[in-house]
Amino acid sequence: MTKARVTVIDIAKAANVSKSTVSLVLQGSSLVNEATRAKVSAVMRELGYVYNRGAANLRQAGSKSRIIGVVVNDLTNSFFAELAVGVDIVVQSAGFVQFLSNTGESIDRQREVVASMREHGISGLIVSPARATDAADFKPLVAAGIPVVVVVRNLPGAKVSSIVSDNRAGMMSAVQHLVGLGHKRIAFLGGFPDTAVFDDRLAGYRGGIEAAGLGYDEALVISSAPSRAGGVEAIGKAIAIGDRPTAAVCFNDAVAFGVCDGLRARRLEPGADFAVVGFDDVIEAQAAVPALTTVSVDPQGIGRRGAQMLLKQINAGKAEAETVTTAVRLVVRESCGGGTAAPARAGRA
Amino acid sequence: MTKARVTVIDIAKAANVSKSTVSLVLQGSSLVNEATRAKVSAVMRELGYVYNRGAANLRQAGSKSRIIGVVVNDLTNSFFAELAVGVDIVVQSAGFVQFLSNTGESIDRQREVVASMREHGISGLIVSPARATDAADFKPLVAAGIPVVVVVRNLPGAKVSSIVSDNRAGMMSAVQHLVGLGHKRIAFLGGFPDTAVFDDRLAGYRGGIEAAGLGYDEALVISSAPSRAGGVEAIGKAIAIGDRPTAAVCFNDAVAFGVCDGLRARRLEPGADFAVVGFDDVIEAQAAVPALTTVSVDPQGIGRRGAQMLLKQINAGKAEAETVTTAVRLVVRESCGGGTAAPARAGRA
DNA sequence: CTATTTATTTGGAACGTTCCAAATATGTCA
DNA sequence: TGACATATTTGGAACGTTCCAAATAAATAG
Incomplete structure (x- = not known):
């Protein structure tokens, strides 16, 4: 030894x-x-x-550490896992390493890990902020000259770069698709109203509804946790409405899956009896039965993009906040019916 | 500023x-x-x-860096994402931070990231090795007094601690379950034969078959990529066998899903016409249709466990290799028929 | 052969901590 | 009061690098 x-x-x-x-x-x-x-x-x-990189960092001015901090709000969600992989790919090939932490939506945890990363001298930070993150939380970082890129969820008011998917346009195209299939009563299900992403998606929904000449009905907007459980809950309420909707756009795929569960529990077959559209296009979406029609956002692409932007800022030395919205696209599968007739599924009563 | x-x-x-x-x-x-x-x-x-932790580390003897390196072979697989979260939870609450990298099964990449982590002075390493990793790769680390814990896939020959699930027992109970349902011809599908995990699971299969007094038939063991596509391929071969099997235990859940796909493509309904058992109990297993009967291994638990073991070794200063196999348990759902019939699973949510 | 480049090498002095041995302050007891 | 113990504070000297200014060696010019 x-x-x-x-x-x-x-x-x-x-x-x-x-x-x-x-x-x-x-x-x-x-x-x-x-x-x-x-x-x-x-x-x-x-x-x-x-x-010994530590010793080298000590001598070299400020942020030559070649460490990139990555903070995500829910790593168990494959959307964010993919995102982290995207970041890792470009970060690694640029000779940096990734410091990854999961906050599990806890704002305290987020503060802790960001502080810890700072102590370790990260050269830059990519963060998908926990819900209700205070925009001011990243102030000290940028003041210290450490570039920050916010992804997925934007942080209105923070003077940092951000990459978000085009939530408005995505939701709008989802609604248009349903309208094209003849639906008149379309619900918006799931998500917490206190987030910027929710606002954007809802705005897209509303835009789509109004563009189609349908009236915007607030009763059809039912928020819930953005999870499978939340989806079950939301569809329960939706079905109880007098003038029952015949289709729904969901806040995200997890909610959409929950909605499918809830429909089946009421002996309604998603796709046939009720149309469902998700958002995100997580890996499970195409394997599910029925395969989920959803808005695809390519989380890995966002990760790569974010990392590139961050590296650019690190190399430039000076970081001016830049905002990018990435395009999304509707992927039509089976959950709105009509789709490609699936390999004969034995009709479960 | x-x-x-x-x-x-x-x-x-x-x-x-x-x-x-x-x-x-x-x-x-x-x-x-x-x-x-x-x-x-x-x-x-x-x-x-x-x-400035860097400066502190410099002064303090060796590995007080409070950084734990975590290397996984496929972060996009939710099994490993869960594992990473498990590690993060205990690592973080012990005041350490996590350096996470994904190798994507690339052995070169693995070498790179491990080297990089070493330069950054990690206090310990948790690794789920890429396929065909050389046991000697971690020699230098342990020689330098840096504890290493290998999880999920064991590395025969490496003098490091490891935590693997009880693959033998799990597969055995899967076979026993099928035997109990009256099956006589049970296939083992999927997986690459060059891995230790494969050997263990196959041994469990063989043990179960022989314990039931059924003859072990090599023709019923069909290997393939441990993926959905591999499952489709394997079931195709299995069905072509003269004395066709009526049930299969699969290398993992991904293979099992592929097997279901392949069955449906041949107008056979998994669960009703052919029994399928998976391994891992990934998140999708319970949501699939039919819900997958599978061996549950709790990746997050393995992560937590591994992290605890590593921290123990770090604190102890001296690390003697220790091997733990964690218990697994068969979760019976619908993919072997007979199971809980109609009342659509409102169970969880 | 000296003067002048050009190519290579080299001692310190940082960097921001922690640690040690020793200094100082404070309190206690006879 | 002096002697001693206890509580608190303090200057350096590390730690392993990089950087700078300056030294040396080799090559070219005059």
Whole structure:
């Protein structure tokens, strides 16, 4: 067991050069003679040298740490897992590493992990904020010159870059699709009203309804937790309405799945008896039965995009807030009926 | 915009004490006077001090970095995402942070990220190795005194701790369940034979078959990619066998889903015409139609467990390799027929 | 052979902490 | 009061790098 760490000085001694030279080799400087470089490299390999980034960061000005912090609100949701993977791909290929943490929608946890990341000297931060995050929470970071990119959920008021999907347009096209299928009573189900994403999606819904000449009816907007359970709850209320809706656009796919569950529990077949559209296009959407018609947002793409933007800002040194909305597209599957006749599913009563 | 970083010396000056005292406060030492502590803390808050962990690590011996490296082979698989969350939960509440990377089953990538983590001075590593990982890859880490815990997939030959689920027992109980339902010809479908996990599960299958007095028939073991597509392929071959099986245990849930797809494509209804059992109990298993009977392994639990073990080793200073197999349990749903019939699952939500 | 480039190498002095040994202040007891 | 114990504070000297200014070696010019 090697007791002490092998340092640049050990290398220097063994290779008969100065530590400065070793450092030069480490950075691939062109100042050093080829022969020397070879010798030093050989010694490093031989002694099993491992670079101490901490020490280097200490010396180098501020944020050369090459660590990117990534904070997501729910890693168990495959949407965000995909997003993290997208970030990782570009971050890694740029020679940075990723510091990933999950907040589970807890705002306190979020504060903790961001603080911790800061102590570790991250070069930049990508965050999908927990619900009800205070826009001011990231103020100190940007004040310290650490670029921040907010993804998925935007943070109105925060002076940071953000990438969000085009929630309005997506929901609008979902509504248009249902209208095209002849539906007149279309509900909007799920989601918490206190989020910017909710507002955007609802606005898209309303826009679609009004553009179709249908009246916007507030009774058809039923919020709930943005989860499967929330979907079950919401469809329950929706069905109890006097002038019952015949279709619904859902806040996200999880809600849509819950809506399907709730329909079946009432002996209604999603797709046949009631049309359902989701939002996000999570991996499960295409495997579900019936396969879910949904608005696809490509979380991995958002992750990649966000990471690129962040790296750009890090390299630029100066970060001016920039906002990007990424396009979305409706993926028509089976949950609104009419779709591609599925491989004969035995009709479950 | 604050130009320079606020350091412990700035605090010292402003609070009229020495930097040593500030350091003491930082570490919550009981040596410092209450009044002094209060004053220093106030100044720190006022000047917006942020602790520089890099500098601290530099001074402190070896691995006090409080960073835990986590490497998984496929973050988009919700099984591993759950695992990462499990790790994060205990790691975070112990005041450590998590460095998470995804290898996407690439062995090169794995080497890169592990090297990078090492440069950053991780205190320990939790890894779910990419396929065909060389056991020797983690040698240098443990030689350097950095504890490593391998999860999910074990690494025969590596002298590191590991946590794997009880693959043998799980598969055995799956077979027993099918035997109990009267099946005589039971196939084992999917998975790559070059993995330890495959060997274990196959051994469990064989054990169950033989314990039931049924003959072990190699023709009924059909390997394939451990994916949905692999499942489709495997069931195709299985059905083509002369003495056709009436049931199958699958390498994992993804394969099981593929098997269901393949059955339907041949106008066979999984559950009714052919019994299918999965392994893992991924989130989708209970929502699928028919809901999948499968062996539940609780990835989050494995993550938590692994993290605890790692922390224990870090604190102990010395790490002796320890191997734990976690219990699994068969969850009976609908994919073997007979199960809870009609009343659509309102059960969960 | 000296003067002048050009190529390479090199000692410190940082960076922001923690740790140690030693200094100072405070209190207690005879 | 002096001597001693106890509580609190404090200057350096590390830790492993990078950077700077300056030294040395080699090559070219005059």
